[in-house]
Amino acid sequence: MTDEATRLGELRKEIDSLDQQIMALISKRAECAQEVAHVKMAANPGEDVFFYRPEREAQVLRRIKEQNPGPLADEEMARLFREIMSACLALEKPMHIAFLGPIGTFTQAAALKHFGHSVVSVPLPAIDAVFREVESGAAHYGVVPVENSTEGMINHTLDMFMSSPLKICGEVQLRIHHHLLVNPAHEGQEITRIYSHQQSFAQCRKWLDANRYGVERITVSSNAEAARRAAEEPGTAAIAGDMAAELYGLEKLANSIEDRPDNTTRFLIIGREEVPASGHDKSSILVSMRNKPGALYQLLEPFHKHNISLTRIETRPSPSGTWAYVFYIDFEGHMEDDTVHRVLSEIDDEAVELKRLGSYPIGVL
Ligand SMILES: O=C(O)C(=O)C[C@]1(C(=O)O)C=C[C@@H](O)C=C1
Structure with missing residues (x-):
C-alpha cells in the first residue's frame, strides 16, 4: 500500500467514527x-x-x-x-x-x-x-x-x-444573484425576448442596457414563471436565480448580472402569535399622525429622546382617506423592553392610530 493510501485509510476510519458519534x-x-x-x-x-x-x-x-x-x-x-x-x-x-x-x-x-x-x-x-x-x-x-x-x-x-x-x-x-438563462436545447437561436419579474428587470437594468439593448423585455408574474417560459419557447431567455434555473434545466448565458454586487432582498415571516424577546430584536409599527406642521418631528422625537435606533421609516398613502399619511417604522428593541414601551406610549398620545406589527429576532442567517 502507498503512503497516501495508508493515510487516507486512517483518516477515513476516523471520519467514520466521528460520523457515528x-x-x-x-x-x-x-x-x-x-x-x-x-x-x-x-x-x-x-x-x-x-x-x-x-x-x-x-x-x-x-x-x-x-x-x-x-x-x-x-x-x-x-x-x-x-x-x-x-x-x-x-x-x-x-x-x-x-x-x-x-x-x-x-x-x-x-x-x-x-x-x-x-x-x-x-x-x-x-x-x-x-x-x-x-x-x-x-x-x-x-x-x-x-x-x-x-x-x-x-x-x-x-x-x-x-x-x-x-x-x-x-x-x-x-x-439575490440574477442570471441570464436559456434552454440548452435551444442553442444557436437568436434571443429576441427576455422574460422576468419587474423587480428583477429593475435590478439588472444597467447590465441589460449595456449587453442586450433593444431585446424585448417582457414582464411576467415571477422569475420562476420567466424560467418556465424560457424553457419552453425557443429564441427566449429568462432573468432568474439558481433555484429556477435548476428547476427548469436552464443554462447560464451570463452569471450574476445584477447591477449592484450587494443586491439583497429582505423577507418577513408573518404569523398569528407574538414572539417573546430573544435578546437581539427589532420591532415594526404603523403610525398615522394628524396632518399638521411638526407631525413627523413629534413622531420621531420619542425615539431620539430614549435613544432607540430607527432602522427604517417609510411613508405610505392612507387607504381610507381619513388618515393623512401612514408611516411604517422599524426600530431596534422589543416591545417588552421598558424603553420601547415608553416610546410607544408617547407616540400613542399623539398619533391618530398606532398599530404594533410585532417584535422579532434580528435575522441571524
Ligand atoms: O426549545 C424548544 O422549545 C424546542 O422546541 C426545541 C427546538 C430545538 O430543536 O432546539 C425546536 C423547535 C423550536 O422552534 C425551538 C427549538
Missing part, C-alpha cells in the same frame, strides 16, 4: 426535542401549543455562530444547525409555510433558509394570498418580500399590514 448526538438531540413537545403539550392540555419558538431558534443559532471553533465558516456551521433544528421541529410538529410562489422563486429560497428544509412549503400566487393562508390557519407562517437593497420597498407587503391582524415574527435576508 455525530449521528448518535443528533439522535439524542432529536429525542430531547420530542420530550420538549411532550412537556409543552402536558402543560397546555387541549390548547394550541406553540411548537415553533423563533426566539429560541435565534438564540441557538447566535450561540453556534459565537462558539464556532472553525475551520467551517460561522454561516456554514449555523446553516447545518438550522437544518438539524428544522428536522427536530418536524418531529414535534410538521410546519406548513406559505410563500409567494410559484416554486423556484427567491421567496421559496428565503423560506427554506429561515425554516430549514424539513417544512412543507406551500406556493401561493400573490402576497395577499399568503396573508390569507396564514390568517385562516391553513398555514402556520408565511414568507413575503418586503424590501430590496436596489429597488426599495415592496409596497404591496407594507400595505397588507394596514388591514391584516397578522404579526411579524421574523426576518430573513437573501443575497
Whole structure:
C-alpha cells in the first residue's frame, strides 16, 4: 500500500467514527426535542401549543455562530444547525409555510433558509394570498418580500399590514444573484425576448442596457414563471436565480448580472402569535399622525429622546382617506423592553392610530 493510501485509510476510519458519534448526538438531540413537545403539550392540555419558538431558534443559532471553533465558516456551521433544528421541529410538529410562489422563486429560497428544509412549503400566487393562508390557519407562517437593497420597498407587503391582524415574527435576508438563462436545447437561436419579474428587470437594468439593448423585455408574474417560459419557447431567455434555473434545466448565458454586487432582498415571516424577546430584536409599527406642521418631528422625537435606533421609516398613502399619511417604522428593541414601551406610549398620545406589527429576532442567517 502507498503512503497516501495508508493515510487516507486512517483518516477515513476516523471520519467514520466521528460520523457515528455525530449521528448518535443528533439522535439524542432529536429525542430531547420530542420530550420538549411532550412537556409543552402536558402543560397546555387541549390548547394550541406553540411548537415553533423563533426566539429560541435565534438564540441557538447566535450561540453556534459565537462558539464556532472553525475551520467551517460561522454561516456554514449555523446553516447545518438550522437544518438539524428544522428536522427536530418536524418531529414535534410538521410546519406548513406559505410563500409567494410559484416554486423556484427567491421567496421559496428565503423560506427554506429561515425554516430549514424539513417544512412543507406551500406556493401561493400573490402576497395577499399568503396573508390569507396564514390568517385562516391553513398555514402556520408565511414568507413575503418586503424590501430590496436596489429597488426599495415592496409596497404591496407594507400595505397588507394596514388591514391584516397578522404579526411579524421574523426576518430573513437573501443575497439575490440574477442570471441570464436559456434552454440548452435551444442553442444557436437568436434571443429576441427576455422574460422576468419587474423587480428583477429593475435590478439588472444597467447590465441589460449595456449587453442586450433593444431585446424585448417582457414582464411576467415571477422569475420562476420567466424560467418556465424560457424553457419552453425557443429564441427566449429568462432573468432568474439558481433555484429556477435548476428547476427548469436552464443554462447560464451570463452569471450574476445584477447591477449592484450587494443586491439583497429582505423577507418577513408573518404569523398569528407574538414572539417573546430573544435578546437581539427589532420591532415594526404603523403610525398615522394628524396632518399638521411638526407631525413627523413629534413622531420621531420619542425615539431620539430614549435613544432607540430607527432602522427604517417609510411613508405610505392612507387607504381610507381619513388618515393623512401612514408611516411604517422599524426600530431596534422589543416591545417588552421598558424603553420601547415608553416610546410607544408617547407616540400613542399623539398619533391618530398606532398599530404594533410585532417584535422579532434580528435575522441571524
Ligand atoms: O426549545 C424548544 O422549545 C424546542 O422546541 C426545541 C427546538 C430545538 O430543536 O432546539 C425546536 C423547535 C423550536 O422552534 C425551538 C427549538
